[in-house]
Amino acid sequence: MxxxxxxxxxxxxxxxxxxxxxxxxxxxxxxxxxxxxxxxxxxxxxxxxxxxxxxxxxxxxxxxxKPHSFKKILRMDTQVQDLLKKAYFAFNSRDIATALSTFHPDVQWPKAFEGGYVSGHDAIRSYWTRQWSEINPIVEPTGFKERPDGTIEVTIHQLVKDLQDAPLFDGIVKHVYTVQDNLLRRMDIELE
Structure with a gap:
């Protein structure tokens, strides 16, 4: 299959x-x-x-x-993928405003660099600003999959460098999203 x-x-x-x-x-x-x-x-x-x-x-x-129903399902999946791609592109470009436009106002976001979670746009803005002052992460989505529980799994090639361009991490991780109101509501990280 x-x-x-x-x-x-x-x-x-x-x-x-x-x-x-x-x-x-x-x-x-x-x-x-x-x-x-x-x-x-x-x-x-x-x-x-x-x-x-x-x-x-x-x-x-x-x-x-009912092929029209099938097309609607495909478009819905495409909309979620487009939303995620927009968020990743904005993150990698350090465009915080555009990235946050893809997030639910009450978003919960993992602090992978520090541990724990932050909630809301202002807390994420502060976390990312702090993170980018110490490391340079690049996250490239390589695959999208809807899980049985309705969450979206994104396979990520993640490259993290220090500010002198020395690699700290280069590997595959999974980001798991909950989508609510057509916005990203929560993200969790799973290591391969």
């Missing part, structure tokens, strides 16, 4: 590009996406046999017959 997951991710990325293309949306890409999605649901995914599986099969049938 990894090939299927990769195919679906490519389709989602294609849709995201089409959504934001200068020429705007047209019906043809959506028709193609619907066709490929239906083909995957009918011919690629295994058909479950249990009573639980029968419910899943009915769900798949409903998605097949």
């Amino acid at each position: 990894p090939e299927l997951a990769h195919t679906i991710q490519l389709l989602c990325n294609t849709l995201a590009c089409l959504e934001h293309s200068p020429g705007g949306r047209s019906a043809a890409p959506y028709a193609r996406l619907t066709y490929v999605t239906n083909h995957i649901l009918e011919h690629v995914l295994p058909q479950p046999q249990s009573s639980k599986g029968e419910r899943m099969s009915k769900t798949m049938h409903a998605v097949q017959n």
Whole structure:
């Protein structure tokens, strides 16, 4: 199934590009996406046999017959990814105002550099300003995944250097987000 997951991710990325293309949306890409999605649901995914599986099969049938619902789900995922990408780009650019515009007013943010959490925009601004006066972190998202509990897992390549450009950390971590009101409400960090 990894090939299927990769195919679906490519389709989602294609849709995201089409959504934001200068020429705007047209019906043809959506028709193609619907066709490929239906083909995957009918011919690629295994058909479950249990009573639980029968419910899943009915769900798949409903998605097949309501491609607009499927497109809405893909757009919702794209919106969350776009929000996260905007936040990471702003963080790496040291654009605090833009990064904070992606956060819920009552956001809870981990103080990875110091330990514990801060809450709210002012506390995050203060924490980041202090952090950037001592280290230079760069965080690049390499993957996005929705977890069963509804949180969003972002795989991150994190490079942290001191102010003399010597590396302190270069590795993979996971950032786990709770989204509320289309804004980032909480972030937790998990080490690989």
